[in-house]
Each structure stands twice: as structure tokens, then as C-alpha cells.
Amino acid sequence: MADEGFEFPVDRTQVMLFARSLLDIRPEFSDPNDPATKAVGGIVTPPTFVQCSAHWQPNYPLDITRPRQGPPPAQRGDGPGGGGGGLGRGLHAEQHYEYHHPIHVGDTLTVTTKPGNRWEKEGRRGGKMTFSESVTEYRNQDGVLCVTATSVGVQTERAVDQ
Structure with a gap:
């Protein structure tokens, strides 16, 4: 069952800082007056920028420092979706992005x-491994699907012995 979703406003400063953190200084990520930016219809977001939506997600399970509604999760990583889980038995295994439509500064994305x-697969040291996908869609204010992100988590039957 899909979650209710939340809104993620795409801000020019966020885009610029994200691109700079990747050492990507192309003008399409910061300069609205550059010909390259005008050619793509305005400032666009770098690949994987949609991960910044976590800052807007209510009760984001991996951030135990933010104010939240209700008690914080018992274990870092506990929560819905394809995350690995707590107790030393889980991890984030893969992340895939499929890009459908450009995201521009000023867009407001709905994230579901x-x-x-x-x-499942039998493991050698931790017993049975259970893999699960979490599929996140990012749609702009016009309802256009921009990005589909698929996260794969794996959880082992028991903690791996050293």
C-alpha cells in the first residue's frame, strides 16, 4: 500500500548547494541567465537530487535528531519501506533511479x-536473506512523473557471526 505522500519544494539554493557538494559547477544548476540553462528551460536538478526530499519527509525514520510527531523509532533504520532495519541484520543494498521528466527550480514535487x-535467498553466514524494494515516485505540481527511485534493502535471518 502506498503512503499518503508529502510535498517537496525545489529551491534554487538547495539545488546549487547539492551540485556544489558533488563538485558539479555546470551553470544549469545555478545560473538562470546562462545559455545552457535557458536551453533546458531553467535551472534543473542534478541526478539523485531527489534524495534531498528526506529533509521534507515527516517522521523520516533515519533521522533521530529532528522534531517529530510521536516517539522516535526504537532503532536507527527501523521503519517502513526497503530499508535494512536495525539490530545489525540489515543494510541498504541498491538504489536505482529512472528519470522521466526534468525537475526545475520552483517545482513542488509530491513524493509517494x-x-x-x-x-529471499539463502545466505552463507547470516541465514536466509530477505530482500525488499521500496519504490518512490516524484511527481511535479502538474502531476507529471519526474523520477522513480527504487531502493533495495536486505535483512538477514540472524546477525552475522564474526
């Missing part, structure tokens, strides 16, 4: 997440 595929 739903479970994807689940499968």
Missing part, C-alpha cells in the same frame, strides 16, 4: 512511496 518486490 509504496512497497515493491520481495524475494
Whole structure:
């Protein structure tokens, strides 16, 4: 079942700082007057920028420092979706992005997440491994699908012995 979603406003400063953190200084990420920026219809976001939406997600399970509604999660990483989980048995295994439409500064994205595929595989040291996908869609204010992000988490049956 998909979550209710939340809104993620795409801000010019966020885009510029994200691009700079990647050492990517192309004008399409910061300068609205550059011909390259005008050619793409305005300032656009770098690949993987949508991960910044976590700052806007209510009760983001991996951030135990922010104010939240209700008690914080018991374990870092506990929560819905394809995350690895706590107790030393889980990890983030993969992340895939499919880009459908450019995201521009000034867009407001609606972010929704739903479970994807689940499968199991026998492991050598931690017992059965359960893989699960979490599929997140980012749609702009016109309802256009811009990005689909698929996260794969894996959780082992028991903690791996050293």
C-alpha cells in the first residue's frame, strides 16, 4: 500500500548547494541567465537530487535528531519501506533511479512511496536473506512523473557471526 505522500519544494539554493557538494559547477544548476540553462528551460536538478526530499519527509525514520510527531523509532533504520532495519541484520543494498521528466527550480514535487518486490535467498553466514524494494515516485505540481527511485534493502535471518 502506498503512503499518503508529502510535498517537496525545489529551491534554487538547495539545488546549487547539492551540485556544489558533488563538485558539479555546470551553470544549469545555478545560473538562470546562462545559455545552457535557458536551453533546458531553467535551472534543473542534478541526478539523485531527489534524495534531498528526506529533509521534507515527516517522521523520516533515519533521522533521530529532528522534531517529530510521536516517539522516535526504537532503532536507527527501523521503519517502513526497503530499508535494512536495525539490530545489525540489515543494510541498504541498491538504489536505482529512472528519470522521466526534468525537475526545475520552483517545482513542488509530491513524493509517494509504496512497497515493491520481495524475494529471499539463502545466505552463507547470516541465514536466509530477505530482500525488499521500496519504490518512490516524484511527481511535479502538474502531476507529471519526474523520477522513480527504487531502493533495495536486505535483512538477514540472524546477525552475522564474526
